[in-house]
Amino acid sequence: MLEKFQQILGYDNKKLNNKLKKNTIILFIKIILIAVVFTLLINKFFIFKANVPTASMAPNININDKLLVTRVYNLDTLQFGDIVVFYSKEFNEYMVKRLIGLPGDFISMDEGSLYVNGEYKRESYIQNVDDYTGKFKVPDEEYFFLGDNRLISLDSRLWDKTCVNGQDIIGIVRFRIYPFKNIGSIK
Numbered sequence: 001m002l003e004k005f006q007q008i009l010g011y012d013n014k015k016l017n018n019k020l021k022k023n024t025i026i027l028f029i030k031i032i033l034i035a036v037v038f039t040l041l042i043n044k045f046f047i048f049k050a051n052v053p054t055a056s057m058a059p060n061i062n063i064n065d066k067l068l069v070t071r072v073y074n075l076d077t078l079q080f081g082d083i084v085v086f087y088s089k090e091f092n093e094y095m096v097k098r099l100i101g102l103p104g105d106f107i108s109m110d111e112g113s114l115y116v117n118g119e120y121k122r123e124s125y126i127q128n129v130d131d132y133t134g135k136f137k138v139p140d141e142e143y144f145f146l147g148d149n150r151l152i153s154l155d156s157r158l159w160d161k162t163c164v165n166g167q168d169i170i171g172i173v174r175f176r177i178y179p180f181k182n183i184g185s186i187k
Contacts, residue, residue: 046071048171050085052096056147056154057083060125061096061186066178069171078102080116083173083186084145086164096173097155098125101144101163107136109157112150125187126150132157141166 052065061067061083069085072078082099101107101116108115112129115121128151136156138144142163147153156162176182 049177050094050096050171050173055152056149057096057098058149059127060148061173061176062182064178065176065182067096067173067186068175068177069173071171072169075166075169078143078169078172080121084143085170085173086143086145087168087170088159088164089168090159090161094170095145097145097147097153099143100146100156101136101138103138103140103142103166105138105144107138107144109134114146128152136162138163143169 048069048071050067050069052061052063052067055063067085072084078084078099080099080102083096084099085094085096087093088095100114100121106117108118109132111131111133113120114123125148128149130150132150134157136144142165144156144163146155146157156164173186175185
């Protein structure tokens, strides 16, 4: 009965099924394209993934850890102790280090003990302390970085150009996504 009624109205099940399949495929492609564009925009402007190539931040961040990093647009939000991704023009590579000195700060290290503007900074995240001694003045619009694994870290203490310009700071490390056994926020 339904078939006769459809014939009277001019319905063709085969044409309807083909049209439905075509519309479903088009909808599926649109959803995939929107998801890809959305993902690219998030990656470009908000969050990106970083890979750690060295042990300079061990044991807090290890070789081949995968990190989620939020982009920094306002340098005034940066604070002592933030773990930051930046581009080193001296080495032509991205680096992950701990932010120690802000513009205008005076950094002093005495046999591994750290002082910022004369105030001793207890660094509970450091396990491999060295006996480095030195003093640094952080210029305007620049930042001073150290690795957590001070014994092997190539950082502001040893660079030709001691500090990193704020324009080269990319983002703040927020979360470790790999290895799975260590998933979680990073301090």
